[in-house]
Amino acid sequence: MKNIVILVSGSGTNLQRIIDTIDSGEIQNAKVSLVVADRECYGLERAKNHHIDHVLIPRGKNFSNELGQVIPKDTDLIVLAGFLSILKPEFCVNWTGKIINIHPALLPKFGGKGMWGMHVHNAVIEAGEKESGATVHFVTPGIDEGEAILQKSFEVTAEDTPETIAEKVHHIEYEIFPKAINKVLGNNS
Numbered sequence: 001m002k003n004i005v006i007l008v009s010g011s012g013t014n015l016q017r018i019i020d021t022i023d024s025g026e027i028q029n030a031k032v033s034l035v036v037a038d039r040e041c042y043g044l045e046r047a048k049n050h051h052i053d054h055v056l057i058p059r060g061k062n063f064s065n066e067l068g069q070v071i072p073k074d075t076d077l078i079v080l081a082g083f084l085s086i087l088k089p090e091f092c093v094n095w096t097g098k099i100i101n102i103h104p105a106l107l108p109k110f111g112g113k114g115m116w117g118m119h120v121h122n123a124v125i126e127a128g129e130k131e132s133g134a135t136v137h138f139v140t141p142g143i144d145e146g147e148a149i150l151q152k153s154f155e156v157t158a159e160d161t162p163e164t165i166a167e168k169v170h171h172i173e174y175e176i177f178p179k180a181i182n183k184v185l186g187n188n189s
């Protein structure tokens with residue numbers, strides 16, 4: 001059984017999707033052993049509702065050090081699921097190949113510092129992009145620069161707004177996140 005630690009900062013719908021797809025067997029041979037939040041958020045409530053161990057480590061310059069202390073040594077995968085703090089380079093290096101993130105755009109486009117949430121979707125519209133999507137990628141010290149594991153796109157139409165793009169991206173995320181987790185864990189999917 002592989003142990004997954006999930007980091008959240010927000011509503012945690014991707015966390016919920018991971019919990020549900022473990023329950024349904026779509027993600028095989030895994031359990032969520034811990035949920036870590038860097039602020040009060042609904043993601044923490046989801047962990048509580050499912051009786052999953054959870055901890056709040058307030059965001060700030062000590063976050064990565066404290067995270068390093070609470071993460072069980074037998075953790076197989078750390079999943080950033082709507083997590084907004086930047087992890088320290090040393091932390092990323094210590095867990096090389098074992099930390100993944102989901103990003104609401106087609107990296108390497110629309111990534112890097114400041115590119116999160118609606119900022120991404122606004123930028124996609126402003127740039128007149130013909131497509132957007134989501135990317136699951138490994139986390140390295142460079143923000144949003146790690147190798148892509150899975151990516152899927154959709155067409156952006158003239159009617160799309162940042163809000164409709166956000167909704168479409170979420171649906172794509174729910175589809176590719178479990179698949180990417182299976183891939184990294186070496187499962188069939």
Ligand code: GRF
Nearest residue numbers: 010011012013014082103104
């Ligand atoms: C997702 O769009 C993800 O790509 C981004 O933050 C959002 C989190 O959504 N990193 P949720 O909290 O899982 O609903």
